[in-house]
Amino acid sequence: MHRLLSGALSTEKLIVKIANLPPSLDGIKLVQMSDFHYDNGRLSEKMLTEAIAVSNAASPDLVILTGDYVNTVAKPIHQLALKLKNLQSRYGVYAVLGNHDIYYPSSRLEITNALKNTGINVLWNQIAYPLGEKLPLVGLADFYSREFNPELIMNQLDSTTPRLLLSHNPDTAEILKNWRVDLQLSGHTHGGQIVIPGLGPAILYYIKILEKIPKKIRRKLPFLRQTHAILRHWQWSEGLHQVGNNQLYVNRGLGTYLPGRLFCPPEVTIITLAGR
Template identity: 75%
Template sequence: MHWLLSGPLSTQQLTVKIADLPASLHGKKLVQMSDFHYDGLRLSEAMLEKAIAVSNQVEPDLVLLTGDYVTTSPKPIHDLALRLKNLQSRAGIYAVLGNHDICYKHSRTEITDALNKIGVHVLWNEIAYPLGKELPLVGLADRYSREFNPVAVMNQLNVATPRIVLSHNPDTAEILQAWRVDLQLSGHTHGGQIVIPGLGTGVLYYRKIVRKIPVKLRRRIPYLKNDFSFIRHWEWAQGLHQIGKNQLYVNRGLGTYLPGRLFCPPEVTIITLQSE
């Protein structure tokens, strides 16, 4: 994607307070990257190289990838993996898959295998402990998968134990209110790509306007056909949100779809954990 349509890479830094976080984990740094859409069109080599350099410069304790490594065919994952191999992290690199990573019959297996080969741990309804037993890392299957099953995973954890959850689609935060989630990391939305300063994500206003146009006319006009129903909670399109007692952070992603981004630059997120 040309930089004029994408905009320059931004670095978001935030501190997240977690109740019952052990003193030994206070100050730990996490880096989140999401929605690469590495297909030769939606993410430039320069942007990807810079994102990796930004992450390595932080010297993170943990790197977390939240899905959509490709757009359709899984084949580009092999070239992307060669680049992601340069990521550095003290406690490892962990990932979940997004809806685009399970498009075809063998997509999930091919993408998982390619990432595993370079040392990226792909979690699919699994719990890992890269920072120790005091802070489990939960990775869920994608919301659109038939195997999305938070009950079986979340019920394995003691309610007194803080945890971080990786889930590509932020809509899952609504479902996950049934459990303790100290920090959910998601992507999927690209931040809405177009943001109206002072008002928020443009999709919210777009949908209100488009729904007033007759359906027959909408079907004849490009972009009006899309009602952006692939996510319900566009109000959670980017940034940190309080969902009941839980915290959700939505990364704007690195890849960009046409017609491009406006006031919504691609993002690398640096998160510092803090005891509450």
């Protein structure tokens, strides 16, 4: 995607407080990247190179990738994986898959293997411990997968144990309110792509207008069905949110769809964890 349509890369920095975070993990630094859509020019080589350089310059303890590496076909993952191999971190790179990564029945395996072959750890309904047993990292199957089953995974953890969770689609935060999630990292939304300064993503207002149309007519409008199919909670389209007792951060992603981004630049996120 041309820089004119995507905007310049933005580096977002924030501190997230975690209850009962072990003192040894206070100050741990995470870098999150999401929604590459590495296909058909949706992400320029220049921006990808810049994003990797920003991540490496931050000297992160852990790099997190939250899905949608390709757009439909899996083939571009092989070239992307070779570039992501340049990511540097103290405790490794961990990833989950997004809905576009399971577009075809064979895509999940091909994408998973390509990432694993370059040293990236892919979690699919799994718990990992790159930061030690006192702060597990949970990676869920994609929300649209038949294998999405948070109960199976979350019930394996003691409720007193702080944890980080990776889930491509932020809508899962509504379901995950049933368990402790100190920080959920998601993508999927592209931040809404078009944002009205001071008001939020334009799609929120678009939906409100459509919902004023009588139901009989509304059912025939593909636009409304499509926006709800992508995301229900568009108020969570970017940034840090409190969802029940849990915290959710939604990354705006790197890839861009037409008609482009407006006041919603592509994002690399640097998160520092702090105890509270």
